[in-house]
Amino acid sequence: MKNLVELDKNHFIHPTSSIQQQQEYGPKIIVEKGDGIFLTDKEGNVFIDAMSSLWNVNVGHGRKELAEVAKQQMEKLAFSSAFSTFSHEPAILLAEKIASIAPEGLNAIFFTSGGSESNDTAIKIARHYWRIQGDTQKKKIVALKRGYHGVAAASTSATGIPEFWSMAGRLMEHVVHAETHYMKGTQIAIQSLREIIEQEGPENIAAFIVEPVQGAGGVIVPSEDYLIEARKVCNEYDILMIVDEVITGFGRTGKMFGIEHFNLQPDMITFAKGITSGYIQLGGVIISDHIHEVLKEKSKGTLFHGYTYSGHPVATAVGLKNLEIIEREGLVENARVMGNRLLKGFQKLQEEIDIVGDVRGLGLLGAIEFVQDRSNHQRFAPELQVAVKVIEALHQRGIICRPVTYEGVDIICFAPPLIINQYQVDTILERLQDAILDVR
Ligand code: PLP
Numbered sequence: 001m002k003n004l005v006e007l008d009k010n011h012f013i014h015p016t017s018s019i020q021q022q023q024e025y026g027p028k029i030i031v032e033k034g035d036g037i038f039l040t041d042k043e044g045n046v047f048i049d050a051m052s053s054l055w056n057v058n059v060g061h062g063r064k065e066l067a068e069v070a071k072q073q074m075e076k077l078a079f080s081s082a083f084s085t086f087s088h089e090p091a092i093l094l095a096e097k098i099a100s101i102a103p104e105g106l107n108a109i110f111f112t113s114g115g116s117e118s119n120d121t122a123i124k125i126a127r128h129y130w131r132i133q134g135d136t137q138k139k140k141i142v143a144l145k146r147g148y149h150g151v152a153a154a155s156t157s158a159t160g161i162p163e164f165w166s167m168a169g170r171l172m173e174h175v176v177h178a179e180t181h182y183m184k185g186t187q188i189a190i191q192s193l194r195e196i197i198e199q200e201g202p203e204n205i206a207a208f209i210v211e212p213v214q215g216a217g218g219v220i221v222p223s224e225d226y227l228i229e230a231r232k233v234c235n236e237y238d239i240l241m242i243v244d245e246v247i248t249g250f251g252r253t254g255k256m257f258g259i260e261h262f263n264l265q266p267d268m269i270t271f272a273k274g275i276t277s278g279y280i281q282l283g284g285v286i287i288s289d290h291i292h293e294v295l296k297e298k299s300k301g302t303l304f305h306g307y308t309y310s311g312h313p314v315a316t317a318v319g320l321k322n323l324e325i326i327e328r329e330g331l332v333e334n335a336r337v338m339g340n341r342l343l344k345g346f347q348k349l350q351e352e353i354d355i356v357g358d359v360r361g362l363g364l365l366g367a368i369e370f371v372q373d374r375s376n377h378q379r380f381a382p383e384l385q386v387a388v389k390v391i392e393a394l395h396q397r398g399i400i401c402r403p404v405t406y407e408g409v410d411i412i413c414f415a416p417p418l419i420i421n422q423y424q425v426d427t428i429l430e431r432l433q434d435a436i437l438d439v440r
Contacts, residue, residue: 004030004042016151034061037417037424039400050394050401050416050428055215055247055365056273059325060417066279066318066325073317082111082311084302091311094320098275098286101256101323105265108292111284111311115246115272116150118283119209122242122268123154124305126207129240129291132298140174140200142193142208142239146182146217146406149209149244158209161217161406176200180214183377186226193233202237207267212258215247218404218411219367221360227262240267240291246283247365250274251326251418254336254363261362267291275319282315331418338420339363345429353433355386355440364418368432370410379408386410386439393435399428 005026014022030042037060039049052058059066073090080088091111099107110125112118123141130138143149145160156164157172160180165171176199179192197205210230214220234241243266248258252274255261259269268291272283287295295303309315326332343361346368350356357371370386372378380386387403387410394401394412404411416428 036060036062037420045398047395047398047400048416048424048428050399050414052415052417053278054273055252055415056278058251058274058418059277059322059329059331060419063277063279063325066277066321069321070280070314070318073314077313080313081308083306088311088313090313090316090320094316094323095311097320097323098271098284102269102286103257103259103265105290106269106286106288108287108289109284110287111282111316112272112307113281113309113312113315114150114283115244115270116152116155117307118246118270118272118285119149119155119158119242119244120152121305122270122285123158123207123209125268125285125287125291125295126240126242128299128303129294130206132300133294135203137204138206140176140205141172142196142200142205143175143177144180144189144210144214145177146180146214146220147177147209147211147244148214148216149211150246163406180217180220181222181226182214182217182220186223186229189222189226190229190233193230197233197237197239202239205237205239207240207242208234209242209244211244211246212248212262213253213362213365215365215413215415216404217406218369218409219360219365219413221362224262227259228264231264231266242266242268242270244270246270246272247274247415250323251332251335252363252365252415254332254339256332258362275322276315277322279322280312280315280318281309282312282319326418329419334420335363335418338416338418338422338425339366341422341425342366342414342416342429345425345432349429349433349436353436353440355380356436364414364416364420366414367404367411370412370436380410382408387412389439390435393438394431397431397435399431399435 008027031039032042033040039047095109143158147160149155149158153171157175160177178196179189181189243259249271267288269286276282346359350359355370358369360367372380391403402413
């Protein structure tokens with residue numbers, strides 16, 4: 001039998017991973033199969049996938065229905081272009097379905113293959129929107145520190161985690177970062193947004209991009225009024241608001257879209273991950289009726305932006321079936337109920353264990369932050385690697401979740417599949433308690 005570890009080391013460059021660590025240790029887990037909330041590795045070890053892999057396997061692993069729909073669509077029409085005058089039924093139907101569940105006033109969809117492409121697309125559409133109205137100066141993008149928007153050119157630039165600029169620089173000029181609401185609260189974060197806009201000149205700014213909950217930055221849930229205030233600032237300065245729902249879309253937070261928690265209307269919503277629960281690559285941008293009208297009226301000639309796989313027939317057919325499953329099984333409501341249970345469990349851990357600092361959650365998106373001293377949020381020395389050690393202790397107990405350690409924080413994140421039940425939530429919590437006590 002082939003030595004998969006050696007082959008991996010020699011030939012497979014992993015995304016967002018340490019090449020040197022890979023050369024030293026090889027892959028730690030070679031996953032063989034998935035079923036429900038569980039993953040099984042090649043040695044037969046079973047894990048709870050408490051991250052839905054990359055925050056995306058919302059309906060859980062091993063859904064034959066999705067495999068079946070992909071097979072049928074491949075047999076019927078595996079691929080056909082959506083460029084220019086070509087179209088096909090799965091893309092049309094999925095666009096219509098997304099429009100029907102999206103917040104009011106957002107009804108037109110541009111498809112991509114993932115989150116990074118979606119954010120690059122939204123940023124280009126924002127600039128185009130101003131350009132076709134004669135505002136060629138309105139080019140800059142304001143994003144938030146600790147925000148994550150992907151790794152394509154514009155999305156790398158919009159990402160506010162400096163580690164992501166270390167590979168090849170910040171790539172795009174014209175992106176500025178305001179303070180996140182993390183640990184600072186609404187007032188300071190909104191003040192920073194205003195200052196950045198004033199400093200750069202609102203006449204130079206095309207859009208503000210923000211996640212409803214900052215995911216990769218450490219599951220940072222804003223206070224109730226932050227996004228509403230940010231929307232007001234965007235209106236005041238005539239700046240488009242792009243809401244990045246790549247993680248939060250399609251039920252993750254206990255509502256169909258994360259932005260529904262905040263009662264406001266964005267100009268664009270970007271999505272990916274949960275639209276197909278990761279069964280196949282798909283993403284997109286949902287555009288407001290207003291932007292759509294301006295495009296219809298003023299975007300002359302060809303819109304020179306499109307991916308070969310924009311509106312891929314198989315991906316859109318899977319997306320449609322995936323949304324059917326989410327609705328049929330009431331998974332948005334389940335995410336809300338199970339998310340509350342998970343958060344209550346975190347709060348109990350916080351009461352009982354002194355190194356559990358902040359705990360956060362919105363639906364099935366949650367995090368725990370470890371601190372040395374809760375009274376003043378004093379963090380552990382980075383070399384202690386507390387979050388990484390807890391992750392390892394959880395791993396030994398059959399739970400996969402994810403650490404966030406940017407800028408010296410010790411955060412562990414949870415985003416289990418939306419199908420999780422109360423016993424499985426309790427299992428995660430029990431093992432989590434053991435793992436933390438082990439490391440403490
Ligand atoms: N936006 C957010 C909020 C994300 O969490 C991610 C990925 O984790 C992306 C964008 C990038 O998506 P992708 O990795 O599909 O390009």
